[in-house]
Amino acid sequence: MANGQEENAALWGETSQSSDYTDWFSTLAIDGLLNTWSHTDTETDPWWRVDLLKVYRVNRVTITNRNGFAYRINGAVIRIGNFLDVYSNTICAVISTLAADATATFSCNGMVGRYVVVHIPGDEKILTLAEVGVYGYLAGNRAVGGAVIQSSTFTGWFAEKAIDSNRGFQQLYTGCSSTLSETNPWWRLDLRDVYRVSEVVITNRNDSYAEQINGAEIRIGNTLENNGNYNPICAVIPAIPAGESYSYSCNGMEGRYVIVHIPGDWKTLTLCEVEVYGYLAGDSLL
Structure with a gap:
Protein backbone atom coordinates (compact mmCIF):
# COMPACT_ATOMS: atom_id res chain seq x y z
CA MET A 1 0.00 0.00 0.00
CA ALA A 2 1.02 3.63 -0.46
CA ASN A 3 1.73 5.92 2.47
CA GLY A 4 -1.33 6.60 4.60
CA GLN A 5 -3.84 4.45 6.42
CA GLU A 6 -6.59 2.45 4.81
CA GLU A 7 -10.04 3.69 5.64
CA ASN A 8 -12.83 1.47 6.92
CA ALA A 9 -14.77 0.59 3.75
CA ALA A 10 -17.69 -0.71 5.82
CA LEU A 11 -18.62 2.87 6.71
CA TRP A 12 -20.02 3.65 3.27
CA GLY A 13 -21.57 0.19 2.83
CA GLU A 14 -25.13 -0.98 3.41
CA THR A 15 -25.72 -3.36 6.31
CA SER A 16 -28.35 -6.00 7.00
CA GLN A 17 -28.83 -8.93 9.36
CA SER A 18 -30.94 -12.05 9.59
CA SER A 19 -33.26 -10.50 12.21
CA ASP A 20 -33.47 -7.49 14.53
CA TYR A 21 -33.78 -7.82 18.28
CA THR A 22 -36.05 -4.85 19.08
CA ASP A 23 -34.20 -1.75 17.80
CA TRP A 24 -30.66 -3.18 17.83
CA PHE A 25 -30.23 -2.72 14.09
CA SER A 26 -27.42 -3.88 11.81
CA THR A 27 -26.15 -0.30 11.32
CA LEU A 28 -25.09 -0.15 14.97
CA ALA A 29 -22.09 -2.32 14.08
CA ILE A 30 -20.60 0.52 12.00
CA ASP A 31 -21.65 3.59 14.01
CA GLY A 32 -18.25 4.06 15.67
CA LEU A 33 -19.70 3.65 19.17
CA LEU A 34 -18.58 0.87 21.51
CA ASN A 35 -21.65 1.12 23.75
CA THR A 36 -24.05 0.15 20.95
CA TRP A 37 -24.16 -3.05 18.93
CA SER A 38 -26.17 -4.95 16.38
CA HIS A 39 -28.22 -7.83 17.77
CA THR A 40 -30.22 -10.62 16.15
CA ASP A 41 -33.00 -12.68 17.66
CA THR A 42 -32.22 -16.13 19.01
CA GLU A 43 -32.33 -18.28 15.88
CA THR A 44 -30.60 -20.83 13.66
CA ASP A 45 -27.50 -19.55 11.83
CA PRO A 46 -27.85 -15.80 12.57
CA TRP A 47 -25.86 -13.53 10.25
CA TRP A 48 -24.78 -9.91 9.73
CA ARG A 49 -23.69 -8.55 6.33
CA VAL A 50 -22.20 -5.40 4.86
CA ASP A 51 -22.54 -4.70 1.15
CA LEU A 52 -19.45 -2.68 0.18
CA LEU A 53 -21.29 -1.62 -3.01
CA LYS A 54 -18.23 -2.47 -5.13
CA VAL A 55 -15.87 -5.43 -5.30
CA TYR A 56 -12.91 -5.06 -2.94
CA ARG A 57 -9.72 -6.94 -2.22
CA VAL A 58 -10.07 -7.23 1.55
CA ASN A 59 -6.80 -7.20 3.49
CA ARG A 60 -8.24 -7.45 6.98
CA VAL A 61 -11.44 -7.39 9.02
CA THR A 62 -11.65 -6.10 12.59
CA ILE A 63 -14.32 -7.25 15.03
CA THR A 64 -15.08 -5.54 18.35
CA ASN A 65 -17.10 -7.58 20.83
CA ARG A 66 -19.85 -6.18 23.06
CA ASN A 67 -19.13 -5.36 26.71
CA GLY A 68 -21.21 -8.23 28.09
CA PHE A 69 -22.26 -11.76 27.12
CA ALA A 70 -18.90 -11.99 25.34
CA TYR A 71 -19.25 -15.74 24.79
CA ARG A 72 -21.97 -15.18 22.22
CA ILE A 73 -19.33 -14.37 19.56
CA ASN A 74 -17.65 -17.77 20.02
CA GLY A 75 -17.50 -19.75 16.78
CA ALA A 76 -18.51 -16.84 14.54
CA VAL A 77 -17.32 -17.14 10.94
CA ILE A 78 -16.16 -14.26 8.72
CA ARG A 79 -16.87 -14.79 5.01
CA ILE A 80 -16.08 -12.69 1.96
CA GLY A 81 -17.48 -13.02 -1.55
CA ASN A 82 -20.00 -11.91 -4.14
CA PHE A 83 -23.01 -13.99 -3.11
CA LEU A 84 -26.06 -13.12 -1.03
CA ASP A 85 -26.20 -16.73 0.09
CA VAL A 86 -24.03 -16.81 3.22
CA TYR A 87 -22.46 -20.22 2.65
CA SER A 88 -21.51 -19.53 -0.98
CA ASN A 89 -18.89 -17.03 0.20
CA THR A 90 -15.35 -18.00 1.21
CA ILE A 91 -14.21 -18.18 4.83
CA CYS A 92 -11.63 -15.60 5.90
CA ALA A 93 -11.49 -16.54 9.58
CA VAL A 94 -13.26 -18.22 12.49
CA ILE A 95 -13.51 -16.41 15.82
CA SER A 96 -12.89 -18.94 18.57
CA THR A 97 -13.29 -16.49 21.47
CA LEU A 98 -13.05 -12.74 21.98
CA ALA A 99 -13.09 -10.97 25.34
CA ALA A 100 -15.71 -8.37 26.20
CA ASP A 101 -14.87 -4.94 24.70
CA ALA A 102 -11.90 -6.47 22.87
CA THR A 103 -11.03 -5.87 19.21
CA ALA A 104 -9.39 -8.55 17.08
CA THR A 105 -7.94 -8.23 13.58
CA PHE A 106 -8.30 -11.06 11.06
CA SER A 107 -6.08 -11.14 7.96
CA CYS A 108 -7.95 -11.96 4.74
CA ASN A 109 -4.93 -11.61 2.40
CA GLY A 110 -6.70 -9.73 -0.38
CA MET A 111 -9.79 -11.95 -0.65
CA VAL A 112 -12.10 -10.59 -3.35
CA GLY A 113 -15.73 -9.78 -2.71
CA ARG A 114 -18.52 -7.27 -2.49
CA TYR A 115 -19.99 -8.74 0.70
CA VAL A 116 -18.46 -9.29 4.13
CA VAL A 117 -20.57 -11.61 6.27
CA VAL A 118 -20.29 -12.58 9.93
CA HIS A 119 -22.42 -15.54 10.99
CA ILE A 120 -22.69 -18.14 13.73
CA PRO A 121 -23.62 -21.65 12.57
CA GLY A 122 -25.95 -23.64 14.83
CA ASP A 123 -29.30 -23.57 16.60
CA GLU A 124 -30.41 -21.18 19.35
CA LYS A 125 -27.67 -18.64 18.54
CA ILE A 126 -27.52 -14.86 18.95
CA LEU A 127 -25.12 -12.66 16.95
CA THR A 128 -24.13 -9.28 18.39
CA LEU A 129 -21.38 -7.04 17.01
CA ALA A 130 -20.18 -3.82 18.60
CA GLU A 131 -18.08 -2.75 15.60
CA VAL A 132 -16.94 -4.22 12.28
CA GLY A 133 -14.14 -2.76 10.18
CA VAL A 134 -13.26 -3.77 6.61
CA TYR A 135 -9.92 -2.65 5.15
CA GLY A 136 -8.60 -3.14 1.64
CA TYR A 137 -8.83 -1.58 -1.80
CA LEU A 138 -11.09 -1.67 -4.80
CA ALA A 139 -10.39 -4.67 -7.01
CA GLY A 140 -9.14 -3.64 -10.41
CA ASN A 141 -7.99 -0.19 -9.30
CA ARG A 142 -4.79 0.26 -11.34
CA ALA A 143 -3.71 3.26 -9.30
CA VAL A 144 -2.80 1.03 -6.35
CA GLY A 145 0.91 0.33 -6.59
CA GLY A 146 1.60 3.15 -9.02
Missing part, protein backbone atom coordinates in the same frame (compact mmCIF):
# COMPACT_ATOMS: atom_id res chain seq x y z
CA ALA A 147 4.17 5.92 -8.55
CA VAL A 148 2.92 9.45 -7.89
CA ILE A 149 4.31 12.98 -7.80
CA GLN A 150 2.79 16.45 -7.58
CA SER A 151 3.91 19.97 -8.44
CA SER A 152 4.33 20.96 -4.78
CA THR A 153 3.28 19.64 -1.38
CA PHE A 154 1.31 21.37 1.33
CA THR A 155 2.74 20.23 4.68
CA GLY A 156 2.08 16.50 5.15
CA TRP A 157 -0.40 16.21 2.26
CA PHE A 158 1.78 14.01 0.07
CA ALA A 159 0.93 12.86 -3.47
CA GLU A 160 0.80 9.21 -2.32
CA LYS A 161 -2.20 9.93 -0.14
CA ALA A 162 -4.43 10.13 -3.22
CA ILE A 163 -3.87 6.39 -3.86
CA ASP A 164 -3.85 5.04 -0.29
CA SER A 165 -7.41 3.60 -0.41
CA ASN A 166 -8.48 6.26 2.10
CA ARG A 167 -11.17 8.49 0.63
CA GLY A 168 -10.69 11.04 3.38
CA PHE A 169 -14.18 10.74 4.87
CA GLN A 170 -12.79 10.22 8.38
CA GLN A 171 -9.27 11.57 8.10
CA LEU A 172 -9.33 14.53 5.71
CA TYR A 173 -6.18 16.08 7.08
CA THR A 174 -4.14 12.87 6.89
CA GLY A 175 -5.82 11.08 4.01
CA CYS A 176 -5.60 13.48 1.05
CA SER A 177 -2.94 14.97 -1.20
CA SER A 178 -2.64 18.71 -1.66
CA THR A 179 -0.40 21.16 -3.47
CA LEU A 180 0.42 24.66 -2.37
CA SER A 181 -1.52 27.56 -3.84
CA GLU A 182 0.29 28.14 -7.13
CA THR A 183 -0.01 28.51 -10.90
CA ASN A 184 -1.19 25.40 -12.75
CA PRO A 185 -0.85 22.85 -9.92
CA TRP A 186 -0.73 19.21 -11.02
CA TRP A 187 -0.70 15.63 -9.70
CA ARG A 188 0.60 12.72 -11.78
CA LEU A 189 0.28 8.94 -11.55
CA ASP A 190 2.71 6.63 -13.32
CA LEU A 191 0.89 3.33 -13.95
CA ARG A 192 4.29 1.73 -14.72
CA ASP A 193 2.90 0.34 -17.98
CA VAL A 194 0.68 1.51 -20.82
CA TYR A 195 -3.03 0.98 -20.11
CA ARG A 196 -6.26 1.54 -21.96
CA VAL A 197 -8.12 3.55 -19.32
CA SER A 198 -11.85 3.02 -19.18
CA GLU A 199 -12.69 5.07 -16.09
CA VAL A 200 -11.15 7.49 -13.59
CA VAL A 201 -12.85 8.12 -10.24
CA ILE A 202 -12.02 11.26 -8.26
CA THR A 203 -12.99 11.76 -4.60
CA ASN A 204 -13.13 15.39 -3.49
CA ARG A 205 -12.20 16.81 -0.09
CA ASN A 206 -14.96 16.77 2.51
CA ASP A 207 -14.95 20.33 3.86
CA SER A 208 -15.77 23.91 2.91
CA TYR A 209 -13.06 24.04 0.21
CA ALA A 210 -14.75 21.59 -2.17
CA GLU A 211 -14.84 24.21 -4.95
CA GLN A 212 -11.06 24.03 -5.28
CA ILE A 213 -11.49 21.03 -7.63
CA ASN A 214 -13.60 23.10 -10.07
CA GLY A 215 -12.08 23.20 -13.55
CA ALA A 216 -9.56 20.42 -12.97
CA GLU A 217 -8.55 18.45 -16.08
CA ILE A 218 -7.89 14.71 -16.26
CA ARG A 219 -5.28 13.90 -18.90
CA ILE A 220 -3.99 10.52 -20.06
CA GLY A 221 -1.02 9.75 -22.25
CA ASN A 222 2.63 8.80 -22.59
CA THR A 223 4.51 12.10 -22.59
CA LEU A 224 6.08 13.88 -19.63
CA GLU A 225 6.49 17.08 -21.60
CA ASN A 226 5.19 20.08 -19.63
CA ASN A 227 4.84 17.73 -16.62
CA GLY A 228 2.42 15.57 -18.61
CA ASN A 229 -0.03 18.40 -19.22
CA TYR A 230 0.27 18.07 -22.99
CA ASN A 231 -1.42 14.66 -22.90
CA PRO A 232 -4.98 14.36 -24.27
CA ILE A 233 -7.90 15.32 -22.03
CA CYS A 234 -10.22 12.60 -20.75
CA ALA A 235 -12.50 14.97 -18.85
CA VAL A 236 -12.86 18.40 -17.28
CA ILE A 237 -14.33 18.47 -13.77
CA PRO A 238 -16.87 21.30 -13.44
CA ALA A 239 -17.49 20.50 -9.76
CA ILE A 240 -17.66 17.63 -7.25
CA PRO A 241 -19.65 18.07 -4.02
CA ALA A 242 -17.72 17.82 -0.76
CA GLY A 243 -16.80 14.24 0.09
CA GLU A 244 -18.32 12.80 -3.10
CA SER A 245 -16.73 10.44 -5.64
CA TYR A 246 -17.44 11.14 -9.32
CA SER A 247 -16.63 8.80 -12.19
CA TYR A 248 -15.32 9.96 -15.58
CA SER A 249 -15.39 7.69 -18.64
CA CYS A 250 -12.19 7.75 -20.70
CA ASN A 251 -13.33 5.22 -23.34
CA GLY A 252 -10.09 3.27 -23.50
CA MET A 253 -7.71 6.19 -23.81
CA GLU A 254 -4.18 4.82 -23.94
CA GLY A 255 -1.38 5.97 -21.68
CA ARG A 256 1.09 5.29 -18.93
CA TYR A 257 0.42 8.54 -17.10
CA VAL A 258 -2.77 9.91 -15.53
CA ILE A 259 -2.53 13.61 -14.73
CA VAL A 260 -4.93 15.84 -12.82
CA HIS A 261 -4.20 19.55 -13.00
CA ILE A 262 -5.95 22.88 -12.60
CA PRO A 263 -5.02 25.64 -15.06
CA GLY A 264 -4.79 29.15 -13.67
CA ASP A 265 -3.16 31.27 -10.99
CA TRP A 266 -3.54 30.91 -7.23
CA LYS A 267 -4.95 27.40 -7.48
CA THR A 268 -4.74 24.53 -4.97
CA LEU A 269 -5.19 20.92 -6.06
CA THR A 270 -6.45 18.54 -3.37
CA LEU A 271 -7.28 14.89 -4.14
CA CYS A 272 -8.64 12.54 -1.48
CA GLU A 273 -8.57 9.52 -3.80
CA VAL A 274 -7.88 8.79 -7.44
CA GLU A 275 -8.96 5.41 -8.85
CA VAL A 276 -8.04 4.23 -12.35
CA TYR A 277 -9.75 1.32 -14.11
CA GLY A 278 -8.76 -0.29 -17.38
CA TYR A 279 -6.53 -2.96 -18.88
CA LEU A 280 -3.06 -3.31 -20.29
CA ALA A 281 -2.83 -1.95 -23.82
CA GLY A 282 -1.84 -5.38 -25.12
CA ASP A 283 -4.80 -7.17 -23.49
CA SER A 284 -8.28 -7.54 -24.89
CA LEU A 285 -10.29 -7.90 -21.68
CA LEU A 286 -10.73 -5.90 -18.47
Whole structure:
Protein backbone atom coordinates (compact mmCIF):
# COMPACT_ATOMS: atom_id res chain seq x y z
CA MET A 1 0.00 0.00 0.00
CA ALA A 2 1.02 3.63 -0.46
CA ASN A 3 1.73 5.92 2.47
CA GLY A 4 -1.33 6.60 4.60
CA GLN A 5 -3.84 4.45 6.42
CA GLU A 6 -6.59 2.45 4.81
CA GLU A 7 -10.04 3.69 5.64
CA ASN A 8 -12.83 1.47 6.92
CA ALA A 9 -14.77 0.59 3.75
CA ALA A 10 -17.69 -0.71 5.82
CA LEU A 11 -18.62 2.87 6.71
CA TRP A 12 -20.02 3.65 3.27
CA GLY A 13 -21.57 0.19 2.83
CA GLU A 14 -25.13 -0.98 3.41
CA THR A 15 -25.72 -3.36 6.31
CA SER A 16 -28.35 -6.00 7.00
CA GLN A 17 -28.83 -8.93 9.36
CA SER A 18 -30.94 -12.05 9.59
CA SER A 19 -33.26 -10.50 12.21
CA ASP A 20 -33.47 -7.49 14.53
CA TYR A 21 -33.78 -7.82 18.28
CA THR A 22 -36.05 -4.85 19.08
CA ASP A 23 -34.20 -1.75 17.80
CA TRP A 24 -30.66 -3.18 17.83
CA PHE A 25 -30.23 -2.72 14.09
CA SER A 26 -27.42 -3.88 11.81
CA THR A 27 -26.15 -0.30 11.32
CA LEU A 28 -25.09 -0.15 14.97
CA ALA A 29 -22.09 -2.32 14.08
CA ILE A 30 -20.60 0.52 12.00
CA ASP A 31 -21.65 3.59 14.01
CA GLY A 32 -18.25 4.06 15.67
CA LEU A 33 -19.70 3.65 19.17
CA LEU A 34 -18.58 0.87 21.51
CA ASN A 35 -21.65 1.12 23.75
CA THR A 36 -24.05 0.15 20.95
CA TRP A 37 -24.16 -3.05 18.93
CA SER A 38 -26.17 -4.95 16.38
CA HIS A 39 -28.22 -7.83 17.77
CA THR A 40 -30.22 -10.62 16.15
CA ASP A 41 -33.00 -12.68 17.66
CA THR A 42 -32.22 -16.13 19.01
CA GLU A 43 -32.33 -18.28 15.88
CA THR A 44 -30.60 -20.83 13.66
CA ASP A 45 -27.50 -19.55 11.83
CA PRO A 46 -27.85 -15.80 12.57
CA TRP A 47 -25.86 -13.53 10.25
CA TRP A 48 -24.78 -9.91 9.73
CA ARG A 49 -23.69 -8.55 6.33
CA VAL A 50 -22.20 -5.40 4.86
CA ASP A 51 -22.54 -4.70 1.15
CA LEU A 52 -19.45 -2.68 0.18
CA LEU A 53 -21.29 -1.62 -3.01
CA LYS A 54 -18.23 -2.47 -5.13
CA VAL A 55 -15.87 -5.43 -5.30
CA TYR A 56 -12.91 -5.06 -2.94
CA ARG A 57 -9.72 -6.94 -2.22
CA VAL A 58 -10.07 -7.23 1.55
CA ASN A 59 -6.80 -7.20 3.49
CA ARG A 60 -8.24 -7.45 6.98
CA VAL A 61 -11.44 -7.39 9.02
CA THR A 62 -11.65 -6.10 12.59
CA ILE A 63 -14.32 -7.25 15.03
CA THR A 64 -15.08 -5.54 18.35
CA ASN A 65 -17.10 -7.58 20.83
CA ARG A 66 -19.85 -6.18 23.06
CA ASN A 67 -19.13 -5.36 26.71
CA GLY A 68 -21.21 -8.23 28.09
CA PHE A 69 -22.26 -11.76 27.12
CA ALA A 70 -18.90 -11.99 25.34
CA TYR A 71 -19.25 -15.74 24.79
CA ARG A 72 -21.97 -15.18 22.22
CA ILE A 73 -19.33 -14.37 19.56
CA ASN A 74 -17.65 -17.77 20.02
CA GLY A 75 -17.50 -19.75 16.78
CA ALA A 76 -18.51 -16.84 14.54
CA VAL A 77 -17.32 -17.14 10.94
CA ILE A 78 -16.16 -14.26 8.72
CA ARG A 79 -16.87 -14.79 5.01
CA ILE A 80 -16.08 -12.69 1.96
CA GLY A 81 -17.48 -13.02 -1.55
CA ASN A 82 -20.00 -11.91 -4.14
CA PHE A 83 -23.01 -13.99 -3.11
CA LEU A 84 -26.06 -13.12 -1.03
CA ASP A 85 -26.20 -16.73 0.09
CA VAL A 86 -24.03 -16.81 3.22
CA TYR A 87 -22.46 -20.22 2.65
CA SER A 88 -21.51 -19.53 -0.98
CA ASN A 89 -18.89 -17.03 0.20
CA THR A 90 -15.35 -18.00 1.21
CA ILE A 91 -14.21 -18.18 4.83
CA CYS A 92 -11.63 -15.60 5.90
CA ALA A 93 -11.49 -16.54 9.58
CA VAL A 94 -13.26 -18.22 12.49
CA ILE A 95 -13.51 -16.41 15.82
CA SER A 96 -12.89 -18.94 18.57
CA THR A 97 -13.29 -16.49 21.47
CA LEU A 98 -13.05 -12.74 21.98
CA ALA A 99 -13.09 -10.97 25.34
CA ALA A 100 -15.71 -8.37 26.20
CA ASP A 101 -14.87 -4.94 24.70
CA ALA A 102 -11.90 -6.47 22.87
CA THR A 103 -11.03 -5.87 19.21
CA ALA A 104 -9.39 -8.55 17.08
CA THR A 105 -7.94 -8.23 13.58
CA PHE A 106 -8.30 -11.06 11.06
CA SER A 107 -6.08 -11.14 7.96
CA CYS A 108 -7.95 -11.96 4.74
CA ASN A 109 -4.93 -11.61 2.40
CA GLY A 110 -6.70 -9.73 -0.38
CA MET A 111 -9.79 -11.95 -0.65
CA VAL A 112 -12.10 -10.59 -3.35
CA GLY A 113 -15.73 -9.78 -2.71
CA ARG A 114 -18.52 -7.27 -2.49
CA TYR A 115 -19.99 -8.74 0.70
CA VAL A 116 -18.46 -9.29 4.13
CA VAL A 117 -20.57 -11.61 6.27
CA VAL A 118 -20.29 -12.58 9.93
CA HIS A 119 -22.42 -15.54 10.99
CA ILE A 120 -22.69 -18.14 13.73
CA PRO A 121 -23.62 -21.65 12.57
CA GLY A 122 -25.95 -23.64 14.83
CA ASP A 123 -29.30 -23.57 16.60
CA GLU A 124 -30.41 -21.18 19.35
CA LYS A 125 -27.67 -18.64 18.54
CA ILE A 126 -27.52 -14.86 18.95
CA LEU A 127 -25.12 -12.66 16.95
CA THR A 128 -24.13 -9.28 18.39
CA LEU A 129 -21.38 -7.04 17.01
CA ALA A 130 -20.18 -3.82 18.60
CA GLU A 131 -18.08 -2.75 15.60
CA VAL A 132 -16.94 -4.22 12.28
CA GLY A 133 -14.14 -2.76 10.18
CA VAL A 134 -13.26 -3.77 6.61
CA TYR A 135 -9.92 -2.65 5.15
CA GLY A 136 -8.60 -3.14 1.64
CA TYR A 137 -8.83 -1.58 -1.80
CA LEU A 138 -11.09 -1.67 -4.80
CA ALA A 139 -10.39 -4.67 -7.01
CA GLY A 140 -9.14 -3.64 -10.41
CA ASN A 141 -7.99 -0.19 -9.30
CA ARG A 142 -4.79 0.26 -11.34
CA ALA A 143 -3.71 3.26 -9.30
CA VAL A 144 -2.80 1.03 -6.35
CA GLY A 145 0.91 0.33 -6.59
CA GLY A 146 1.60 3.15 -9.02
CA ALA A 147 4.17 5.92 -8.55
CA VAL A 148 2.92 9.45 -7.89
CA ILE A 149 4.31 12.98 -7.80
CA GLN A 150 2.79 16.45 -7.58
CA SER A 151 3.91 19.97 -8.44
CA SER A 152 4.33 20.96 -4.78
CA THR A 153 3.28 19.64 -1.38
CA PHE A 154 1.31 21.37 1.33
CA THR A 155 2.74 20.23 4.68
CA GLY A 156 2.08 16.50 5.15
CA TRP A 157 -0.40 16.21 2.26
CA PHE A 158 1.78 14.01 0.07
CA ALA A 159 0.93 12.86 -3.47
CA GLU A 160 0.80 9.21 -2.32
CA LYS A 161 -2.20 9.93 -0.14
CA ALA A 162 -4.43 10.13 -3.22
CA ILE A 163 -3.87 6.39 -3.86
CA ASP A 164 -3.85 5.04 -0.29
CA SER A 165 -7.41 3.60 -0.41
CA ASN A 166 -8.48 6.26 2.10
CA ARG A 167 -11.17 8.49 0.63
CA GLY A 168 -10.69 11.04 3.38
CA PHE A 169 -14.18 10.74 4.87
CA GLN A 170 -12.79 10.22 8.38
CA GLN A 171 -9.27 11.57 8.10
CA LEU A 172 -9.33 14.53 5.71
CA TYR A 173 -6.18 16.08 7.08
CA THR A 174 -4.14 12.87 6.89
CA GLY A 175 -5.82 11.08 4.01
CA CYS A 176 -5.60 13.48 1.05
CA SER A 177 -2.94 14.97 -1.20
CA SER A 178 -2.64 18.71 -1.66
CA THR A 179 -0.40 21.16 -3.47
CA LEU A 180 0.42 24.66 -2.37
CA SER A 181 -1.52 27.56 -3.84
CA GLU A 182 0.29 28.14 -7.13
CA THR A 183 -0.01 28.51 -10.90
CA ASN A 184 -1.19 25.40 -12.75
CA PRO A 185 -0.85 22.85 -9.92
CA TRP A 186 -0.73 19.21 -11.02
CA TRP A 187 -0.70 15.63 -9.70
CA ARG A 188 0.60 12.72 -11.78
CA LEU A 189 0.28 8.94 -11.55
CA ASP A 190 2.71 6.63 -13.32
CA LEU A 191 0.89 3.33 -13.95
CA ARG A 192 4.29 1.73 -14.72
CA ASP A 193 2.90 0.34 -17.98
CA VAL A 194 0.68 1.51 -20.82
CA TYR A 195 -3.03 0.98 -20.11
CA ARG A 196 -6.26 1.54 -21.96
CA VAL A 197 -8.12 3.55 -19.32
CA SER A 198 -11.85 3.02 -19.18
CA GLU A 199 -12.69 5.07 -16.09
CA VAL A 200 -11.15 7.49 -13.59
CA VAL A 201 -12.85 8.12 -10.24
CA ILE A 202 -12.02 11.26 -8.26
CA THR A 203 -12.99 11.76 -4.60
CA ASN A 204 -13.13 15.39 -3.49
CA ARG A 205 -12.20 16.81 -0.09
CA ASN A 206 -14.96 16.77 2.51
CA ASP A 207 -14.95 20.33 3.86
CA SER A 208 -15.77 23.91 2.91
CA TYR A 209 -13.06 24.04 0.21
CA ALA A 210 -14.75 21.59 -2.17
CA GLU A 211 -14.84 24.21 -4.95
CA GLN A 212 -11.06 24.03 -5.28
CA ILE A 213 -11.49 21.03 -7.63
CA ASN A 214 -13.60 23.10 -10.07
CA GLY A 215 -12.08 23.20 -13.55
CA ALA A 216 -9.56 20.42 -12.97
CA GLU A 217 -8.55 18.45 -16.08
CA ILE A 218 -7.89 14.71 -16.26
CA ARG A 219 -5.28 13.90 -18.90
CA ILE A 220 -3.99 10.52 -20.06
CA GLY A 221 -1.02 9.75 -22.25
CA ASN A 222 2.63 8.80 -22.59
CA THR A 223 4.51 12.10 -22.59
CA LEU A 224 6.08 13.88 -19.63
CA GLU A 225 6.49 17.08 -21.60
CA ASN A 226 5.19 20.08 -19.63
CA ASN A 227 4.84 17.73 -16.62
CA GLY A 228 2.42 15.57 -18.61
CA ASN A 229 -0.03 18.40 -19.22
CA TYR A 230 0.27 18.07 -22.99
CA ASN A 231 -1.42 14.66 -22.90
CA PRO A 232 -4.98 14.36 -24.27
CA ILE A 233 -7.90 15.32 -22.03
CA CYS A 234 -10.22 12.60 -20.75
CA ALA A 235 -12.50 14.97 -18.85
CA VAL A 236 -12.86 18.40 -17.28
CA ILE A 237 -14.33 18.47 -13.77
CA PRO A 238 -16.87 21.30 -13.44
CA ALA A 239 -17.49 20.50 -9.76
CA ILE A 240 -17.66 17.63 -7.25
CA PRO A 241 -19.65 18.07 -4.02
CA ALA A 242 -17.72 17.82 -0.76
CA GLY A 243 -16.80 14.24 0.09
CA GLU A 244 -18.32 12.80 -3.10
CA SER A 245 -16.73 10.44 -5.64
CA TYR A 246 -17.44 11.14 -9.32
CA SER A 247 -16.63 8.80 -12.19
CA TYR A 248 -15.32 9.96 -15.58
CA SER A 249 -15.39 7.69 -18.64
CA CYS A 250 -12.19 7.75 -20.70
CA ASN A 251 -13.33 5.22 -23.34
CA GLY A 252 -10.09 3.27 -23.50
CA MET A 253 -7.71 6.19 -23.81
CA GLU A 254 -4.18 4.82 -23.94
CA GLY A 255 -1.38 5.97 -21.68
CA ARG A 256 1.09 5.29 -18.93
CA TYR A 257 0.42 8.54 -17.10
CA VAL A 258 -2.77 9.91 -15.53
CA ILE A 259 -2.53 13.61 -14.73
CA VAL A 260 -4.93 15.84 -12.82
CA HIS A 261 -4.20 19.55 -13.00
CA ILE A 262 -5.95 22.88 -12.60
CA PRO A 263 -5.02 25.64 -15.06
CA GLY A 264 -4.79 29.15 -13.67
CA ASP A 265 -3.16 31.27 -10.99
CA TRP A 266 -3.54 30.91 -7.23
CA LYS A 267 -4.95 27.40 -7.48
CA THR A 268 -4.74 24.53 -4.97
CA LEU A 269 -5.19 20.92 -6.06
CA THR A 270 -6.45 18.54 -3.37
CA LEU A 271 -7.28 14.89 -4.14
CA CYS A 272 -8.64 12.54 -1.48
CA GLU A 273 -8.57 9.52 -3.80
CA VAL A 274 -7.88 8.79 -7.44
CA GLU A 275 -8.96 5.41 -8.85
CA VAL A 276 -8.04 4.23 -12.35
CA TYR A 277 -9.75 1.32 -14.11
CA GLY A 278 -8.76 -0.29 -17.38
CA TYR A 279 -6.53 -2.96 -18.88
CA LEU A 280 -3.06 -3.31 -20.29
CA ALA A 281 -2.83 -1.95 -23.82
CA GLY A 282 -1.84 -5.38 -25.12
CA ASP A 283 -4.80 -7.17 -23.49
CA SER A 284 -8.28 -7.54 -24.89
CA LEU A 285 -10.29 -7.90 -21.68
CA LEU A 286 -10.73 -5.90 -18.47
